[in-house]
Amino acid sequence: MKQLVCVSALTLALGWGGAATAVQSYEIPEETAQTARELMETALDSDLAYEIVESLTTEIGPRLAGSEAEARARAWGAKLGEELGFDVVEIEEFTMPFWDRxxxxxxxxxxxxxxxxxxxxxxxxxxxxxxxxxxxxxxxxxxxxxxxxxxxxxxxxxxxxxxxxxxxxxxxxxxxxxxxxxxxxxxxxxxxxxxxxxxxxxxxxxxxxxxxxxxxxxxxxxxxxxxxxxxxxxxxxxxxxxxxxxxxxxxxxAGWHGDVTSGNVVLDIVGRESPEEIVLIGGHLDSWDLGTGALDDGAGVAITVAAAQLISELPQRPRRTIRVVMFGAEEVGLLGARAYAGEHQDEIANHVLATESDFGARTVWQLVSNVNDDANPAVDAIGRLIAPLGIVRGGSDVPGGGPDIIPLAYSGVPTVRLNQNGLDYFDFHHTPDDTLDKIDPAELSQNVAAYAALVYLAAELDVEFRTTQSPEGASE
The missing domain is CATH 3.50.30.30 (Glucose Oxidase; domain 1)
Structure with a gap:
């Protein structure tokens, strides 16, 4: 770990391109930093994310895009949002072609x-x-x-x-x-x-x-x-x-069976000062039907919902709105992501930052970003704050944010991503072996801790993250 920290610090000093540059600094106000640390401590002791993914995979099971099971999952997601006290709970439906094996x-x-x-x-x-x-x-x-x-x-x-x-x-x-x-x-x-x-x-x-x-x-x-x-x-x-x-x-x-209804579940924690500004996080609600979609992507839904719920229990809401989106129909072509971008086209400029958890449930090891140059010092400061979780700061010009974030990123929404350890992810990905027993509750809680701190700080700090750079294409 010491060696990794030293390498990261040297990289920061040299700049991501390797040329010597002056290092700008950004200091998070101590009271705000302390709140983020307390969120991390609370998250590490919380079982909420595991309870959520256990509920989704057990009560709903496999959630093929466009299927009756995915519809039940949307109802489950909306009910969960209401039970956890989110300020806004909505289901945004869209139409899609349905394929079954x-x-x-x-x-x-x-x-x-x-x-x-x-x-x-x-x-x-x-x-x-x-x-x-x-x-x-x-x-x-x-x-x-x-x-x-x-x-x-x-x-x-x-x-x-x-x-x-x-x-x-x-x-x-x-x-x-x-x-x-x-x-x-x-x-x-x-x-x-x-x-x-x-x-x-x-x-x-x-x-x-x-x-x-x-x-x-x-x-x-x-x-x-x-x-x-x-x-x-x-x-x-x-x-x-x-x-x-x-x-x-x-x-x-196998074959196609005409058009059906899918949808995104949208949960908001409304900001206290700038409610129109949105920090968007989420995962995708659908899964392939061979397993129960615990790693792909029940874990991502659970991590982001749990992180937002912990933030909602603070004495006051963050300055900006935190929005959790449970995207529908990701596996069949990012259909929910495209539908969300279309539905919210008029407020894309108000999305100040976006990220998704969609790479399993192992520990987060790296923070990468694609924000404007002036915002990088703030992201670096967030990286330093979450470093005790075992997370190093990676590239500051990494496109993406997650598969469902791609349509937003193409529209200019800045992104960050907390990269997880995917060493065994493709042992289980899209197979009958994608089941709840593959999730370690302690590793899941580390993810929640990282997301809670990152998202809270992004919503609380007066930082403009927006960039005009678009990502290279990617897909599930």
């Missing part, structure tokens, strides 16, 4: 019979009965992109790849995710009857990872697209390397 089976039938563990990917098409065919093996997504039109007629394409390397920051997810997102487009162009891909994750269990594919000009796959577990993909690779002819039989009931 239906029933799916996949079996290797040659060189011998063996059941495989797979799951339909979001946006997958359905099969008309069983599809039985020899596979055409592709070592990676790049090989599939080179396939000639019609070359896969009547065959099942299988795209291999590598197991993601476990990383604290989730490195490698974007690249590995290409086979999930665009593989179907090339498989269909090649005339394949179905596409099977190695699922995207860092685990070696037989739990396949689901997730949304990318549309092509608004169109989705006509063929079944199935991700199989890493051990099953390893098995097919070994058989291929032995020169065996591999045949699969699969069926999928």
């Amino acid at each position: 239906g029933r799916m089976e996949i079996t290797m039938t040659a060189p011998y019979d063996q059941a495989l563990y797979g799951t339909a990917l979001g946006g997958s098409g359905r099969s008309d009965g069983d599809i039985a065919s020899q596979i055409v093996y592709f070592r990676d997504i790049h090989a599939l992109t080179l396939v000639e039109d019609g070359a896969l007629e009547g065959k099942i394409a299988f795209v291999d790849g590598e197991i993601m390397v476990a990383s604290q920051v989730g490195a490698g997810y974007g690249a590995a995710n290409q086979r999930r997102r665009i593989g179907w487009q090339h498989a269909e162009r090649g005339g394949a009857s179905a596409l099977v891909v190695r699922s995207v994750g860092s685990d070696s269990r037989r739990f396949p990872h689901t997730g949304m594919m990318s549309s092509r000009d608004g169109d989705w796959a006509d063929i079944p697209v199935i991700a199989i577990s890493n051990p099953d993909a390893d098995h097919l690779r070994r058989l291929h390397n032995l020169g065996e002819s591999i045949e699969l039989t699969l069926s999928s009931g």
Whole structure:
């Protein structure tokens, strides 16, 4: 820890670009700083966040975007906001197309019979009965992109790849995710009857990872697209390397079912002096349906709601409004985030700062930001205050804030993010293993402590965070 602190201090002294610069300082008023410290202490002793995520995952369960379960989750969120004493509780509905995975089976039938563990990917098409065919093996997504039109007629394409390397920051997810997102487009162009891909994750269990594919000009796959577990993909690779002819039989009931209603749950703690100025935090309420969405993103909802609720119990409200948004339909294309940005277009300029918790429930280790240059010293000061939680100050020009914050950031809303330790996140992400037992209550409380201090200070300090820089694209 001492070495990390020294490196961070040296980085501050040199400036993020490495050139020697004068270090500006910002001092948080002692009374305000003391309130933030007390919030951290209270949060570390609180079980509120764990109780919230336990309630969501147990009482509601999986929350597929647009489903009846997601509707129950919105009602749950609004009721929770009322019970916790938020000043404003609203559900903002929007319309979205609904996709459901239906029933799916996949079996290797040659060189011998063996059941495989797979799951339909979001946006997958359905099969008309069983599809039985020899596979055409592709070592990676790049090989599939080179396939000639019609070359896969009547065959099942299988795209291999590598197991993601476990990383604290989730490195490698974007690249590995290409086979999930665009593989179907090339498989269909090649005339394949179905596409099977190695699922995207860092685990070696037989739990396949689901997730949304990318549309092509608004169109989705006509063929079944199935991700199989890493051990099953390893098995097919070994058989291929032995020169065996591999045949699969699969069926999928996945498909689209028209437009349905989704929505965002919005909870406000109204500011005492500048209620029109908004510090926005949140997580997404929907989840994939294989597990119970504890890490993705029940934990994020719980962390941000609990942090705001602790702030609401202070003797007086902060200067600015704190808004918690439980975003709907994040997993299927940030639909709730886009709907929120559209609904609140006229007040985007009043959003002074935004951030989201959406990377599991392990401890926060880093604070990064994308605010104007004059505000960086204030964010540095916040970083120093939360440093005892084991958090170091990272880059001061890092775009983002979280997936659901992207539409706001593109509109010029400044962002910060508390980065969590994601070393094992992709072991569980989008799998049946995303369940409550993966959450450590003490680690969850550390998250709440960090958010409570950060959000309180952002809402209380007279600092203008706004910047005109827009982030690079990102997605779930």
